[in-house]
Amino acid sequence: MDYDCIVIGGGHAGIEASLAAARLGYSTLLITQNPDRIGMLSCNPAIGGLSKGNIVREVDALGGEMGKLIDATMIQYRILNRSRGPAVQAPRAQADKQAYQSAARTVVEGQKKLSVVMDTVVDLIIDGEASVSSPGKIAGVITRRGHRISAPAVILASGTFMEGKIFIGEYESGEGRLGEEAAFGLGSSLKRLGFPVGRLKTGTPARIAGNSIDYSKTELQESEKPEPFSFANDTVSRPSLPSWITYTNEHTHAIIRENIHRSPLYGGKITGTGARYCPSIEDKVVRFPERERHHVFIEPEGLYTHEMYLSGASSSLPEDVQHGFIRSIPGLEEAHIVRPGYAVEYDYLDPLDLYPSLESKRLAGFFAAGQTNGSSGYEEAAAQGLLAGINAVMKLEGRPPLVLGRAEAYIGVLVDDLTTLGTKEPYRMFTSRAEHRLMLRHDTADRLTPKGRTAGLVDDRRWERFLKKTESLDAIQELLMQRKIPAVVPEGISSALLSHVHESLTRCLTDSRITINDILPFAPELQTYPAEWLERVWLDIRYAGYIEKEQRVAAKAAKMDSIKLDPECDYHTVTGLSAEAKEKLTTVKPLTIGQAARIPGVRQGDIALLMVLAGKR
Numbered sequence: 001m002d003y004d005c006i007v008i009g010g011g012h013a014g015i016e017a018s019l020a021a022a023r024l025g026y027s028t029l030l031i032t033q034n035p036d037r038i039g040m041l042s043c044n045p046a047i048g049g050l051s052k053g054n055i056v057r058e059v060d061a062l063g064g065e066m067g068k069l070i071d072a073t074m075i076q077y078r079i080l081n082r083s084r085g086p087a088v089q090a091p092r093a094q095a096d097k098q099a100y101q102s103a104a105r106t107v108v109e110g111q112k113k114l115s116v117v118m119d120t121v122v123d124l125i126i127d128g129e130a131s132v133s134s135p136g137k138i139a140g141v142i143t144r145r146g147h148r149i150s151a152p153a154v155i156l157a158s159g160t161f162m163e164g165k166i167f168i169g170e171y172e173s174g175e176g177r178l179g180e181e182a183a184f185g186l187g188s189s190l191k192r193l194g195f196p197v198g199r200l201k202t203g204t205p206a207r208i209a210g211n212s213i214d215y216s217k218t219e220l221q222e223s224e225k226p227e228p229f230s231f232a233n234d235t236v237s238r239p240s241l242p243s244w245i246t247y248t249n250e251h252t253h254a255i256i257r258e259n260i261h262r263s264p265l266y267g268g269k270i271t272g273t274g275a276r277y278c279p280s281i282e283d284k285v286v287r288f289p290e291r292e293r294h295h296v297f298i299e300p301e302g303l304y305t306h307e308m309y310l311s312g313a314s315s316s317l318p319e320d321v322q323h324g325f326i327r328s329i330p331g332l333e334e335a336h337i338v339r340p341g342y343a344v345e346y347d348y349l350d351p352l353d354l355y356p357s358l359e360s361k362r363l364a365g366f367f368a369a370g371q372t373n374g375s376s377g378y379e380e381a382a383a384q385g386l387l388a389g390i391n392a393v394m395k396l397e398g399r400p401p402l403v404l405g406r407a408e409a410y411i412g413v414l415v416d417d418l419t420t421l422g423t424k425e426p427y428r429m430f431t432s433r434a435e436h437r438l439m440l441r442h443d444t445a446d447r448l449t450p451k452g453r454t455a456g457l458v459d460d461r462r463w464e465r466f467l468k469k470t471e472s473l474d475a476i477q478e479l480l481m482q483r484k485i486p487a488v489v490p491e492g493i494s495s496a497l498l499s500h501v502h503e504s505l506t507r508c509l510t511d512s513r514i515t516i517n518d519i520l521p522f523a524p525e526l527q528t529y530p531a532e533w534l535e536r537v538w539l540d541i542r543y544a545g546y547i548e549k550e551q552r553v554a555a556k557a558a559k560m561d562s563i564k565l566d567p568e569c570d571y572h573t574v575t576g577l578s579a580e581a582k583e584k585l586t587t588v589k590p591l592t593i594g595q596a597a598r599i600p601g602v603r604q605g606d607i608a609l610l611m612v613l614a615g616k617r
Contacts, residue, residue: 003029005153005392006141008121008186010038012378013157013370013385015104016064020389021153022114023063024456026396029149030108030116031141033161033183038116039069039104041378042160042177043204044311045097045301048229050080051429052379053090054410057445059379060230063457064386065107066379067230073099075241075303077226086539087438088431091229094243096302120144122185124154130193130362132353132589138365144185153392155367156186157385160202162347162372163187167264168340169318178342187347194362196350200426201265201272202376203280203343205313206322209336210306217331218244218298227532231446232462234530241300246331247293248281248313255325256285262318264343270316272345275376275426280314280343281325296329307338316343348374351418352587355567357391357401358384358415361589367392373418376426383411390455402455405561407436407554409448420588420598436550438543443536472529476537480505483523494518509541561594563614574613581606 007018010032018030032038047070048056060067076094109116121141125148128136140150161176161183176182191197223240263282264270274280279287284294297311313329315322319340326335351373353361358373360366369388370381391401404412413434418427431437449466452458458466483505485497496513505519516538520526526534540547571577571585580601590596593614597607 001150001152002140003027003115003149003151004396005029005155005389006031006149006151007155007157007389008141009157009159009161009370009372010035010108010116011157011159011370011381012039012066013159013372013381013388014155015039015108016059016066016382016385017155017157017367017369017389017392018108018114019065019111020063020386020457021155021393022111024390024393026113026393028114029151030114031119031121031143032116033118033120034180035105035116035118037101037177037180038108039101040177041095041097041100043202044299044309045095045100046092046299047074047095047378048090048092049379050088050090051410051431051434052377053080053092053229054440054442054445055379055383055414055429056229057091057231057442058409058411058448059382059386060232061446061448062386062390062452063455063462064382065104066382067228068232069100069103069107070095071228071230071233071236072103074226074236074238075300076223076243077236077240078224086441086443086543090431090442091227093226093229094241094299096304098302098304119147120183120185123189124193124363124366125150126193126363130195130360132362135360135362135364138363153365153367153396155369155385155388155392156349156372157369157381157388158183158186159371159381160344160346164344164346167269167316167343167345169262169264169316169321171318172264172269176344176346178339182346190347190349195360196353197347198350198374198424199272199345200348200371200374201270201274201343201345202278202426203274203314203316204341205281205310205315206326206337206341207301207307207309207339208326208332209338210300210308212334212336213244213298213308214331214333215244218246220244221297231449232465239303241303243300244298244331246296246298246329248296248325248329249293251328252325253285255321255328256282256317259317259321260286262321264316270343270345273425274343275428277428277430278314278376278426280316281312282315282317298331313341315341317341346371348372350374350422352422354419355401355589356403356415356419356591356595357394358388358419359391359395359401361567365392365395371426374423374425374427375414375418376428380414380427380429383414387411387415390457402451404448404451405554405558406434407439407550407557409445410434410440416595416598420590420595421600436554438546439550439554441539443532443539469533473533473537476526476529476533477506479523479525480509480519480537480541485522490521493521506541509538510544512542557594560597561592563593563611565590565592565596565610565614567591569613574609576609577606578603
């Protein structure tokens with residue numbers, strides 16, 4: 001074999017996949033169409049957000065790279081939903097696009113056992129056939145320049161480039177990103193081999209020159225004090241830039257409505273399904289005619305440029321129409337468009353064709369990650385890439401794959417949704433998708449560090465740091481339980497504490513009127529610990545009842561997930577199953593009773609039969 005593992009694509013999934021495989025000691029080749037674009041932030045140069053910030057921290061806890069990259073390159077930081085409960089809060093940072101890309105490439109090129117080559121994969125080398133009923137084995141790839149490169153593990157992470165096509169009004173071109181040729185050949189080869197290939201669409205807004213904006217007509221949004229995404233960092237020291245908010249108006253909407261027939265989306269040129277939860281501005285105008293205005297966030301692209309990103313104004317309308325509606329927005333009357341907005345349509349693999357390990361059901365050793373699986377977003381891509389890289393190595397070593405449960409991580413929810421429910425539109429993670437979100441707070445994401453250690457991606461220094469933090473959290477909780485409010489309290493103390501005389505500080509913190517800062521005079525030793533640790537313990541105490549309830553529900557689900565099913569079972573021969581269940585179970589090939597129970601159309605009676613079947617095994 002030429003390599004142990006080949007990764008196709010240098011985006012966020014490809015970065016994590018290739019780094020994971022190489023760091024675990026296996027010779028890895030990253031094939032990309034342009035090494036200069038490794039780690040490119042194709043759309044909004046921001047990392048994190050609701051549930052996505054949690055995913056970034058989970059990736060970091062498992063030994064991934066994204067958290068470190070954004071810590072080193074952020075230019076703006078905020079905690080979203082700070083006024084709401086902790087379960088739905090999440091960090092988000094604007095990145096310096098060029099710096100992020102440069103940092104990602106530096107890490108990739110500096111990694112031992114990882115090589116990069118500029119080429120395009122057009123076909124797969126396989127032993128046997130790519131069939132669900134009789135899976136073959138991956139043996140390597142064939143590139144456009146005719147190279148046959150062998151490897152027992154291949155990870156596909158092609159993003160929006162596989163048979164990609166961009167649209168700007170009447171203009172269309174075979175590109176995966178504006179100005180960058182699409183990856184032609186592989187999508188057609190996968191179809192020929194029998195893979196279920198579909199078509200999806202996404203888009204991006206125009207970028208405008210910052211010196212053409214009248215900021216006096218916009219609302220300023222300052223950066224907050226930055227906090228690290230990576231648990232390996234204590235602080236972040238970076239220059240910060242603000243962003244601004246403006247709004248569309250009736251004139252904006254009228255321009256869009258008058259030209260909607262020129263939209264490739266509404267004109268029938270685009271056949272792929274677009275993102276439901278990240279609609280274009282023309283989609284918003286058509287779908288929400290009652291809305292008088294829509295937010296437009298003006299966000300910086302980096303310290304090196306005055307280019308601005310118009311978040312909320314994604315469009316594939318012709319350039320003259322984009323000029324018209326953008327200049328109808330307050331503050332943008334003289335806006336100069338540097339790059340037009342556009343839509344991109346691309347091939348993806350139906351994720352129902354994958355096991356929860358992200359390995360193909362029809363081709364052993366072949367994994368897929370990121371937008372190739374129907375997801376959207378850098379963070380979702382990075383998470384899948386990391387798991388695919390880890391599990392490719394687990395496959396090579398004959399070890400069980402790393403599969404995260406829905407109560408363990410947002411990554412677990414993401415992968416379970418994709419491989420159990422599938423998707424016909426770009427999948428985006430939300431906090432509402434996680435039924436155990438109070439257990440999946442971003443500040444507790446290092447709960448996954450032991451799994452990263454077992455996988456082999458958490459080094460000794462990181463592990464010792466984790467153990468020290470765990471011991472400190474236990475010490476904080478012990479101190480709070482032992483220390484009590486005295487009968488006589490000093491002046492200036494919160495009056496709410498007077499109702500907790502002789503009670504432990506732990507008991508005090510269950511009172512919604514009392515914060516961790518209120519009890520510090522009674523336990524000054526706590527001030528030697530980082531504020532983030534104190535807040536974590538406080539939230540654990542305050543929401544203990546709810547967390548315990550979630551843990552009980554999660555334990556029941558875990559019991560169902562512990563009962564294994566045979567992935568090769570012929571459900572059509574199982575007497576008593578409903579016709580719909582037979583069809584859905586045959587498609588998904590669930591590995592556990594729990595996964596089977598989450599498949600739409602599989603009824604309680606069907607699950608009871610499967611329990612009997614599993615018991616016989």
